[in-house]
Amino acid sequence: MKKQTARTLRAFAIELAIYALLIVAYFFLVLHLLGEWLYGLEIHHRYTYAGLSILLIVGQAVLLESLTTFLIRLIRGRSE
Amino acid sequence: MFFPISGADISPIYLVIVGFVIGILGGFFGVGGSFIAGPALRLVGLDWNFAVGTDLAHIVGKSVVAAKRHRALGNVDLRLGLIMALGTIAGAEAGAQLIQMLKRAGNVNLVVSIVAIVVYLSISTFMLWESRKTLKSQKRQLPNVNGPVAKTDKSAFRPVTRAIQRLKIWPMVALPTSGVKAISLWIILLIAFVGGLFGGFLGGGGGYIRMPSMVYVLGIPTHLAVGTDLFEIVISASYGTFSHAVKGNVDILIALVMHTGAAIGAQIGAISTQYFAGPKIRLAFVPLPLIGAAIVIYTLFTGDKL
DSSP states (O other): OHHHHHHHHHHHHHHHHHHHHHHHHHIIIIIHHHHHHHHHHHHHOHHHHHHHHHHHHHHHHHHHHHHHHHHHHHHHHHHO | OEETTTTEEOOHHHHHHHHHHHHHHHHHHOOOOHHHHHHHHHHTTOOHHHHHHHHHHHHHHHHHHHHHHHHHTTOOOHHHHHHHHHHHHHHHHHHHHHHHHHHHHTOHHHHHHHHHHHHHHHHHHHHHHHHHHHHHHHHHHSOOOOSSOOSOOOOTTHHHHHHHHHOOOSSEEEEGGGTEEEEEHHHHHHHHHHHHHHHHHHSSOOHHHHHHHHHHTSOOOHHHHHHHHHHHHHHHHHHHHHHHHHTTOOOHHHHHHHHHHHHHHHHHHHHHGGGSOHHHHHHHHTHHHHHHHHHHHHHHHHOOOO
């Protein structure tokens, strides 16, 4: 039981480390590029901005859910 | 990191950590977590209108992740979620109108604060009593079992729930996924409407009222109530986000950063529900409305809005 818990925790730590690296890259690339454009959209085209906001957050949610599921499978699959 | 839409300068690490904590709570309890997110965003200087709108946008993303995970675990009743979304949206609009009426009367803060304290304390007290009573009676009947737990629930409030399910007010709806043979559509809509009303009136998504109501009034097993509430939140919070974004209250960049933490937290929370029986989840839920009540009492006495 203890061995299994240690294995799960190790897999989770590796997963968090990979996830953190990807997120840092995401901050610098995507948000930096999108920031000014979304700012302009928010001022001049409110309805487009509102619709796009929902699409962006749902899109990111689906993407990150797939990414974390993939990482969990990959890391746990290898550690077992 | 500078966020041009709201003009705020906030550390992304702080936002990720806040998102992560709220993600765990949301995935485990099926709540939006706005009672923590709102004050957490205010704490770093975000204006109140942006805190409310941005939090709603972040809730959409977090609920998509948690609802998807709950769906994979068989914890989402799609039919119930869609019906409830209608009632919640109508209730949220009514709650917002009520706030406008009180604003005109000039006593909005006092009335909302007192209602919030009474509601939060009542939910916590009732759930504490019910879950402890149920756990005590279960201890007498069942041996302790380790590992993932069954999704069917025992509840000390069951006789009242059965009486509500027996009310024949046409049209009746069957919810086979939740194990409910027939229940009046109007009761489901009423529960959703009341949840939405409190959400619109007190702020946030109203999950702290809807999740317990689904368990105690509709008789939905706790795991399914958590998953279905999250699915329903995706729809109602999307509506709220759109409405706030049009009014200029959403900084989507902040919501996207917060959500990177919430995505992983929501998965951890959702997976954890497998290892806890319904009454234990309900018992663990008890401190959440108390935190909400403490925040309201603080703002009432100090005049500060956290």
